[in-house]
Amino acid sequence: MVVASQRKLSPALPRERRAWQQARRADAEKAPDQGPGARYGIIGKDPRTIEVISLIHKVAASNVTAVLLEGESGTGKDLVARAIHSASARKDKPFMEIGCAAIPENLLESELVGHEQGAFTGANSRKIGLFELADGGTVFLDEISELRLDLQVKLLRLVETHRFKRVGGVEEIQVDARVVTATNRNLEEAVHQRCFREDLYYRLKVIPIHLSPLRERRKDIPLLTNYFISRLNTEFDKQIRGISDEACELLSRYPWPGNVRELRNVIERTIILGDGDRILARHLPAETRNAERGARVPGLHATSPRLTQDGIDLEQLERSLIRQSLELTGGNQVRAAELLGLGRDALRYRMKKHGLFQMFRRRSAQSGNRGRYSDSVAVRSGAAASGGPTVA
Ligand SMILES: Nc1ncnc2c1ncn2[C@@H]1O[C@H](COP(=O)(O)OP(=O)(O)OP(=O)(O)O)[C@@H](O)[C@H]1O
Numbered sequence: 043m044v045v046a047s048q049r050k051l052s053p054a055l056p057r058e059r060r061a062w063q064q065a066r067r068a069d070a071e072k073a074p075d076q077g078p079g080a081r082y083g084i085i086g087k088d089p090r091t092i093e094v095i096s097l098i099h100k101v102a103a104s105n106v107t108a109v110l111l112e113g114e115s116g117t118g119k120d121l122v123a124r125a126i127h128s129a130s131a132r133k134d135k136p137f138m139e140i141g142c143a144a145i146p147e148n149l150l151e152s153e154l155v156g157h158e159q160g161a162f163t164g165a166n167s168r169k170i171g172l173f174e175l176a177d178g179g180t181v182f183l184d185e186i187s188e189l190r191l192d193l194q195v196k197l198l199r200l201v202e203t204h205r206f207k208r209v210g211g212v213e214e215i216q217v218d219a220r221v222v223t224a225t226n227r228n229l230e231e232a233v234h235q236r237c238f239r240e241d242l243y244y245r246l247k248v249i250p251i252h253l254s255p256l257r258e259r260r261k262d263i264p265l266l267t268n269y270f271i272s273r274l275n276t277e278f279d280k281q282i283r284g285i286s287d288e289a290c291e292l293l294s295r296y297p298w299p300g301n302v303r304e305l306r307n308v309i310e311r312t313i314i315l316g317d318g319d320r321i322l323a324r325h326l327p328a329e330t331r332n333a334e335r336g337a338r339v340p341g342l343h344a345t346s347p348r349l350t351q352d353g354i355d356l357e358q359l360e361r362s363l364i365r366q367s368l369e370l371t372g373g374n375q376v377r378a379a380e381l382l383g384l385g386r387d388a389l390r391y392r393m394k395k396h397g398l399f400q401m402f403r404r405r406s407a408q409s410g411n412r413g414r415y416s417d418s419v420a421v422r423s424g425a426a427a428s429g430g431p432t433v434a
């Protein structure tokens with residue numbers, strides 16, 4: 043496969059952002075075969091990727107103010123959050139992003155809603171928080187599962203009323219910001235473990251968008267590979283012309299526990315360290331060369347529990363894994379069985395044994411058997427453009 047050279051991967055400075063977006067649009071026009079999300083830098087033509095792009099357009103064209111992005115690390119949640127913003131009428135207003143795990147707990151509230159002068163020791167002047175700064179635009183709260191319980195209460199009120207008070211303030215402030223949240227943890231599990239408020243969970247997941255792991259949308263792998271070769275050629279001033287069919291086949295088989303981020307890193311390493319003008323199988327890292335069809339995700343083995351003198355409740359462990367497999371696959375029994383290395387009948391037997399059958403049958407019936415994530419979408423605006431909005 044041969045790929046054309048393209049422009050720089052991302053802007054180093056905010057002022058380059060507009061030029062970068064223009065370059066990205068031009069790239070998308072030159073390479074329409076990269077899929078309907080290319081204008082946002084979201085490459086892929088797998089039906090699941092196309093469904094995500096369609097959800098982005100529907101959400102962007104609607105007035106919904108809370109969206110939850112769920113997916114493993116590296117599946118593209120940041121990209122989707124930005125795409126929702128740039129595809130919407132809010133695109134000329136701020137996009138404010140914060141990682142809930144990255145900010146010390148005691149500072150997070152003030153980052154989000156600001157504070158008044160003298161609100162606490164060290165608050166020497168008034169600070170305007172993220173929500174106020176994002177008025178008219180979008181707030182992206184990453185790693186939402188890490189939000190402290192008391193802040194969860196405040197966020198719920200904020201999402202419901204669009205009102206809040208700065209820390210130490212008395213004045214009610216009204217903002218119009220769409221709240222996009224993201225998690226790579228299973229929030230439903232977190233609710234069961236009482237680490238995450240159920241009311242907030244249901245409020246945030248009015249519009250859930252599930253990003254499938256790369257191993258479940260293998261059709262995207264060759265497209266992404268060529269895309270990264272083009273982009274990284276420019277970034278590292280290389281002239282790699284493409285990838286051999288054998289190497290591409292190996293990449294398509296590998297289970298990608300780190301998802302698209304890992305694929306990008308592998309291409310980067312290969313481009314920097316490889317010789318010649320094509321990526322060959324021998325240039326690939328050992329783990330991808332050794333991948334076998336249907337190989338299991340290494341991370342899953344790595345996190346297998348170790349038996350200690352305390353013992354283990356095997357039944358409970360089995361129930362939890364089965365439940366997780368059904369949640370990961372939106373209740374799709376064939377795919378859930380595949381994840382567990384079981385036949386479908388064996389899975390159904392175990393679902394009955396653990397009382398999970400009714401729960402997941404009810405869920406899939408409610409969603410018309412098409413997966414729970416996409417079908418719980420209730421976009422309130424009828425303005426979802428058939429061809430999708432254009433991006434400035
Ligand atoms: N469909 C895609 N097309 C092109 N690049 C992608 C795609 N999906 C992800 N990427 C790239 O993969 C990398 C990881 O994506 P991103 O940061 O959006 O993942 P994430 O889901 O937010 O991960 P984390 O949970 O670790 O924050 C980025 O470099 C991003 O540009």
Ligand SMILES: [Mg+2]
Nearest residue numbers: 119120184224
């Ligand atoms: Mg992210």
